[in-house]
Amino acid sequence: xxxxxxxxxxxxxxxxxxxxxxxxxxxxxxxxxxxxxxxxxxxxxxxxxxxxxxxxxxxxxxxxxxxxxxxxxxxxxxxxxxxxxxxxxxxxxxxxxxxxxxxxxxxxxxxxxxxxxxxxxxxxxxxxxxxxxxxxxxxxxxxxxxxxxxxxxxxxxxxxxxxxxxxxxxxxxxxxxxxxxxxxxxxxxxxxxxxxxxxxxxxxxxxxxxxxxxxxxxxxxxxxxxxxxxxxxxxxxxxxxxxxxxxxxxxxxxxxxxxxxxxxxxxxxxxxxxxxxxxxxxxxxxxxxxxxxxxxxxxxxxxxxxxxxxxxxxxxxxxxxxxxxxxxxxxxxxxxxxxxxxxxxxxxxxxxxxxxxxxxxxxxxxxxxx
Amino acid sequence: xxxxxxxxxxxxxxxxxxxxxxxxxxxxxxxxxxxxxxxxxxxxxxxxxxxxxxxxxxxxxxxxxxxxxxxxxxxxxxxxxxxxxxxxxxxxxxxxxxxxxxxxxxxxxxxxxxxxxxxxxxxxxxxxxxxxxxxxxxxxxxxxxxxxxxxxxxxxxxxxxxxxxxxxxxxxxxxxxxxxxxxxxxxxxxxxxxxxxxxxxxxxxxxxxxxxxxxxxxxxxxxxxxxxxxxxxxxxxxxxxxxxxxxxxxxxxxxxx
Numbered sequence: 180x181x182x183x184x185x186x187x188x189x190x191x192x193x194x195x196x197x198x199x200x201x202x203x204x205x206x207x208x209x210x211x212x213x214x215x216x217x218x219x220x221x222x223x224x225x226x227x228x229x230x231x232x233x234x235x236x237x238x239x240x241x242x243x244x245x246x247x248x249x250x251x252x253x254x255x256x257x258x259x260x261x262x263x264x265x266x267x268x269x270x271x272x273x274x275x276x277x278x279x280x281x282x283x284x285x286x287x288x289x290x291x292x293x294x295x296x297x298x299x300x301x302x303x304x305x306x307x308x309x310x311x312x313x314x315x316x317x318x319x320x321x322x323x324x325x326x327x328x329x330x331x332x333x334x335x336x337x338x339x340x341x342x343x344x345x346x347x348x349x350x351x352x353x354x355x356x357x358x359x360x361x362x363x364x365x366x367x368x369x370x371x372x373x374x375x376x377x378x379x380x381x382x383x384x385x386x387x388x389x390x391x392x393x394x395x396x397x398x399x400x401x402x403x404x405x406x407x408x409x410x411x412x413x414x415x416x417x418x419x420x421x422x423x424x425x426x427x428x429x430x431x432x433x434x435x436x437x438x439x440x441x442x443x444x445x446x447x448x449x450x451x452x453x454x455x456x457x458x459x460x461x462x463x464x465x466x467x468x469x470x471x472x473x474x475x476x477x478x479x480x481x482x483x484x485x486x487x488x489x490x491x492x493x494x495x496x497x498x499x500x501x502x503x504x505x506x507x508x509x510x511x512x513x514x515x516x517x518x519x520x521x522x523x524x525x526x527x528x529x530x531x532x533x534x535x536x537x538x539x540x541x542x543x544x545x546x547x548x549x
Numbered sequence: 550x551x552x553x554x555x556x557x558x559x560x561x562x563x564x565x566x567x568x569x570x571x572x573x574x575x576x577x578x579x580x581x582x583x584x585x586x587x588x589x590x591x592x593x594x595x596x597x598x599x600x601x602x603x604x605x606x607x608x609x610x611x612x613x614x615x616x617x618x619x620x621x622x623x624x625x626x627x628x629x630x631x632x633x634x635x636x637x638x639x640x641x642x643x644x645x646x647x648x649x650x651x652x653x654x655x656x657x658x659x660x661x662x663x664x665x666x667x668x669x670x671x672x673x674x675x676x677x678x679x680x681x682x683x684x685x686x687x688x689x690x691x692x693x694x695x696x697x698x699x700x701x702x703x704x705x706x707x708x709x710x711x712x713x714x715x716x717x718x719x720x721x722x723x724x725x726x727x728x729x730x731x732x733x734x735x736x737x738x739x740x741x742x743x744x745x746x747x748x749x750x751x752x753x754x755x756x757x758x759x760x761x762x763x764x765x766x767x768x769x770x771x772x773x774x775x776x777x778x779x780x781x782x783x784x785x786x787x788x789x790x791x792x793x794x795x796x797x798x799x800x801x802x803x804x805x806x
Contacts, residue, residue: 201636202632202635202636204631204632228635228636230631230635230665232628232661233657233658233660233661234657236625236628236657236658237625237628237631237657237658237661238628240621240622240625240628240629240632240658241628241629241631241632241635242632243619243621243622243625243628243629243632244601244619244621244628244629244630244631244632244633244634244636245632245633245635245636246632247619247629247632247633248632248633248636248637250636252632252636266622266625267622267625270622375599375617375618375619375633376599376617376637376640377596377597377598377599377616377617377637377640378595378596378615378616378617379596379597380596383566383614383615383616383617383618384617384618385611385617385618385619385620386618386619386620387602387611387618387619387620388620389608389620
């Protein structure tokens with residue numbers, strides 16, 4: 180395959196098609212809509228299922244139904260639409276069946292705007308729907324990585340009978356970059372032993388998330404937790420840059436991580452010994468890596484496009500082993516490399532403290548910005 | 550002495566499991582389950598049928614129907630059925646929904662499934678209240694009807710008017726077969742069974758959305774004996790929810806003969 184110029188949303192759609200996605204259900208919402216539009220042409224062309232649902236609520240429940248057949252199925256949306264999907268997400272998680280969901284995040288809360296943001300981190304990584312469940316969350320920082328992680332998302336969802344979310348911000352969905360498409364995988368012709376396919380020559384099956392008897396519900400919760408432990412043991416993914424000799428570390432995911440990398444390179448050119456950790460799986464989170472990194476460096480800078488949702492995880496994991504600072508732009512604004520470079524210079528210059536909260540210090544600095 | 554061969558004229562359908570249901574004495578859910586199971590047996594559809602249970606008293610329908618089932622969130626059965634049917638167009642997909650599920654929280658899903666002409670069969674049990682949660686006002690509760698959330702009787706000034714789901718859905722081009730039947734006496738039960746059969750015929754021929762509304766009783770929450778509740782259904786529900794065929798597209802009329 181050669182590299183071609185792809186728009187992020189379209190690239191994810193084509194990657195899903197090639198990963199053997201047999202059914203897509205969605206609803207238009209900016210900045211994700213091209214994904215749905217692409218599927219509306221591509222899926223029928225291949226004789227596969229496409230429905231533009233009446234709402235995200237209906238779309239996720241169509242996904243739920245299709246997922247019960249054991250086929251590869253996905254939906255995509257953006258922040259407000261994903262909020263509406265949380266009912267179905269909880270049910271699918273509780274039924275322990277695989278599905279892929281793409282969230283192309285935009286500014287919020289509420290209707291917010293249609294510019295890039297990372298403020299669905301808590302909703303996706305720490306829950307959002309009711310009940311105890313975990314989603315596998317993959318955060319790409321480029322169009323190519325979005326393609327690769329979309330294919331991986333189908334594999335992981337199937338392997339762990341879980342929802343796998345590809346979590347990106349609107350800028351990756353909207354930007355065009357060269358990307359190489361994966362090979363075509365054939366559609367499934369055999370269905371897993373739990374799937375609902377019609378009770379031919381076997382006992383009937385039913386799939387539900389209801390366990391009216393509390394001990395049974397507890398057993399289901401424990402089963403899901405043990406499966407999650409397997410995910411934690413096997414599926415943590417991240418990338419580090421210039422960390423070998425680093426005295427300072429920047430941590431950022433998705434577009435923030437990508438912007439931070441430019442800033443880290445510029446800081447290195449100035450002689451500042453700084454490196455970058457870019458978590459790729461946000462759930463399970465690369466906790467051990469952050470723990471070790473906190474012991475290695477003199478200071479950590481967390482960069483996000485939200486008010487510090489991942490920051491709280493970093494602080495919890497770092498356990499005060501290194502001072503943590505924070506920088507973010509909100510409301511749909513992507514931080515500039517120069518802004519992050521200034522923050523790295525400030526980090527390297529010190530003095531740093533373990534006192535107080537990094538968000539408060541950042542907010543105070545933002546006062547002079549706005 | 551002459552021996553006569555024993556002939557079974559009535560038995561539990563294969564499509565029903567040998568389980569005692571949780572339904573209250575006198576409730577017509579059992580009748581509806583039985584009719585659907587009989588028709589599925591008679592048409593030989595059991596091994597290719599996938600049911601979608603809803604939320605409400607029929608949440609456990611999957612325990613009683615002896616074929617593959619999934620269980621939808623409240624109101625979302627038509628969306629879930631859409632997902633199943635679009636992956637497996639050759640399977641027979643049914644939803645079994647109550648009036649709170651279909652006509653209140655799931656109104657968007659049922660309207661759009663019908664509008665799309667989704668090739669599924671919907672069995673809609675209308676008993677004029679929320680049974681599972683203990684008899685609250687439903688979108689189908691009659692004007693003046695007392696429930697636990699309309700204790701002085703449904704006041705249409707503040708609580709609005711009942712929704713006639715069959716009439717509403719019949720306006721949609723995608724709906725092929727929409728009828729209302731009742732389960733209050735043997736004659737009407739037979740007519741209901743015929744309609745259930747027609748609904749499956751519509752689906753098998755790919756004619757699109759079919760729905761059979763079944764007027765049903767809820768003796769426990771209506772606080773009536775089973776016998777009185779059948780009478781109440783006949784005297785109060787049927788005048789508000791007239792029995793009849795609301796949408797029969799010409800191709801379906803041919804099946805009915």
